[in-house]
Amino acid sequence: MSKKQHDYYYSFTSPPTQEPASSSSNPSAPPTGQAYLQPPPSYDNSINTLDFQPSPPPNRTNLDGYELDASVPPFNPNIMPHMSMPMPSSNNIPYNTGDYGLLEQDDLNNSSSSSSSGPNVPLLSAFEADNANDPFRGRPAPPGYSLYRAKYEIVKDGIISRDRHINQDGEALLQFLCQHNKPPRMLIHFYGYHEETVWVTQSTRNQDGDLVEERVPSTRRIDDFEFNIDCSDNVSNVCQGIYILPNPKTGEQKTLRQLCDEYCHSKNRLKELKLTKHIDWDYNGMTRALTAAIRDSGFYENVQITYVLENHEIIVKTDFSISRWADNRWIKLFLILSCLWIIVYPLIWLFKEKFGHSDLKSAWNMSISERDWYGLHIQEVINSCRGNYRPSGGRLYRPL
Secondary structure, three states: OOOOHHHEEEEEEEOOOOOOOOOOOOOOOOOOOOOOOOOOOOHHHHHHHOOOOOOOOOOOOOOOOOEEOOOOOOOOOOOOHHHOOOOOOOOOOOOOOHHHOOOOHHHHHHHHHHOOOOOOOOOOOHHHHHOOOOOOOOOOOOOOOOOOOOOOEEEOOEEEEOOOHHHOOHHHHHHHHHHOOOOOEEEEEEEEEEEEEEEEEEEEEOOOOOEEEEEEEEEEEEEEEEEEEEOHHHEOOOOOEEEEOOOOOOOOOOOHHHHHHHHHHOOOOOOEEEEEEEEEOOHHHHHHHHHHHHHHOOEOOEEEEEEEEEOOEEEEEOOOHHHHHHHOHHHHHHHHHOOOHHHHHHHHHHHOOEEOOOOEEEEEEEOOOHHHHHHHHHHHHHHHHHHOOOOOOOOOEOOO
16 A cells, blocks of 8 residues: 555554355445445454454554653643643642643632632731732832743644744743643544456567567556545543653653753754654454454455554754754755765764654543444444445455
8 A cells, every 4th residue: 555654553454365155156346325234243243253364463552661740730722721630639729730821820710719618818918918019029020921832833743843942941842742732633544455467568588689578467456445534533632641751771750841851951953852642542453343344244355454643743843954954855855866865864863862752652542432433433434345446347345
C-alpha cells in the first residue's frame, strides 16, 4: 500500500485465506446495492473464529515503565472550567489551573464567595484595611500577570511552534504544552486488495546480438476497496495525565516542568521537544474481530486494517535559521537530488538534541469499549467493503 507508514499508529495486513469448501466454484461479486443479509458475527465469536497466520501484533504498551507526573494539575481544554477535575480539598474548590489557561481566577473567587460553609472571615487585617488605598506603601505596583499565547502552526500530526519566548521561558513552555494538549483524532483505515500476475513480452539481445522476445511474469496490485471510519468522537475529552519515562541509567524521575527548563536552558540551535499523545485501546482484539467479520462476509483476499492518528504531537523547535533550513522541503529536495543528504542528514542527527521524543506522553482513553464499538459499526464496515469494491475480473466476494 503506497501510504506513509510512519503516520500509522497500529497496522496489520491479513494475507489471503482459503475459501470455505461450500463456496460456489464460480467467482462472482454480489449485485450492486445488495445488502449483507446475514447478521455479522459477534465480537467474541469474531476474535475466536480465525486462526490468524500471522497473528496481529500485540497492543502497543507505550506507557509501560512510564511514571505519572503528579505535579501537573488535571486539565481539560475542551470542557467548561467548572467541569474540570476537582482536587481533594476541604471546601471542594476546583484546582486552580488558571496558569495554564483553563480556569480563570474570577471563577475561583466566585466559587469561594458562594461557599456557605463556615463564618465569613475578613480578608484584610485592621492595619491593612486602614492602608487599603495604598496597599504597596508608596512602592510601584508589580506588573500584571497574563497568560502567554505562543504562535504555532497546525499540521496533520498536531502543532509545531518556533516561538522564541517558549524557547527561553520554562513556565511559558509548560503553559503551551498544557494549553494544546487536546484529544487526538483517530481514523480506522480499511484496505482490501489482491495481486494479479500477467505475462508481458520483453525484447532482449542474446550473445550473438540477435533480438529475442521472451515472456516474463509481472505481478501488480489491484485495489478492491478502501475507506475510512472516523473514531475521533469516541476519544475521551479527559486527559489521563502526563507520563514521563525515568532515566534508564540513573532511575531519575523528572517532572514536566524540569524537562521544560532543561530544554530552555539548552543552547543547542537544533534542539527539539515533542509531546506524543497515546490512546489506550485493545487494537489487537479489535483488529482480529474486524478482520474475521470481513472474511465472514465473503472477502478472502488481502485485508489491511490501520489505525491512523492525527493531532497527536506537540512539537517545539527553535527559531534559528539552521533549524528552519533542516525542515525546508526545497532544501531537502536539493539535498536528495545532489546526494548531499548522505553527509548533511547524519550531521543533523548527530548534533540535534531531542527532549521528550521517546519519554514524554499524554494518556487518553476511548469513551467506548472495543466490544460496543464493534457492535455499533460492524454492519457499516461490511456494507462499506461491499459498496466500495472495484471489480476487475479478480476473485472478490463469493455469493452468500
